[in-house]
Amino acid sequence: xxxxxxxxxxxxxxxxxxxxxxxxxxxxxxxxxxxxxxxxxxxxxxxxxxxxxxxxxxxxxxxxxxxxxxxxxxxxxxxxxxxxxxxxxxxxxxxxxxxxxxxxxxxxxxxxxxxxxxxxxxxxxxxxxxxxxxxxxxxxxxxxxxxxxxxxxxxxxxxxxxxxxxxxxxxxxxxxxxxxxx
Numbered sequence: 577x578x579x580x581x582x583x584x585x586x587x588x589x590x591x592x593x594x595x596x597x598x599x600x601x602x603x604x605x606x607x608x609x610x611x612x613x614x615x616x617x618x619x620x621x622x623x624x625x626x627x628x629x630x631x632x633x634x635x636x637x638x639x640x641x642x643x644x645x646x647x648x649x650x651x652x653x654x655x656x657x658x659x660x661x662x663x664x665x666x667x668x669x670x671x672x673x674x675x676x677x678x679x680x681x682x683x684x685x686x687x688x689x690x691x692x693x694x695x696x697x698x699x700x701x702x703x704x705x706x707x708x709x710x711x712x713x714x715x716x717x718x719x720x721x722x723x724x725x726x727x728x729x730x731x732x733x734x735x736x737x738x739x740x741x742x743x744x745x746x747x748x749x750x751x752x753x754x755x756x757x758x
Contacts, residue, residue: 610701662740
């Protein structure tokens with residue numbers, strides 16, 4: 577027969593194991609970003625590896641139901657050319673069905689892909705809490721990550737642009753990250 581202390585210890589272990597599945601450490605600068613393949617509002621499946629060796633990435637997680645996040649994303653759209661001038665592409669990701677994003681795309685006409693993370697897999701692998709921005713070089717190395725909001729988007733975009741400019745000045749032969757092989 578099991579005594580109360582042993583039963584209690586098992587309960588704690590079970591609780592810790594279930595928590596470990598959901599609590600993840602944040603991504604670390606200098607590490608390779610997680611890969612994903614998500615559907616865009618145009619119907620294309622898009623992955624960071626599609627840009628490997630060609631473009632740096634600015635990955636933005638946002639809430640398509642939040643009016644302040646949509647304003648924030650429109651500010652990103654206004655500065656899109658600055659980002660593109662630094663050899664980068666924006667991938668905007670929202671958790672939820674593609675039809676909600678199609679409405680958003682029709683209303684705002686963004687120049688960058690809007691991606692649906694229907695099952696929160698990308699958000700989970702990036703340890704996203706709220707709206708966030710990630711900058712990665714063309715080899716998948718994470719250079720910057722931060723929370724973002726309508727109030728701080730210009731400041732965060734300035735930091736992202738600085739990171740992109742630095743990426744373009746770096747020597748890739750001095751230490752190229754490797755992307756995951758599937």
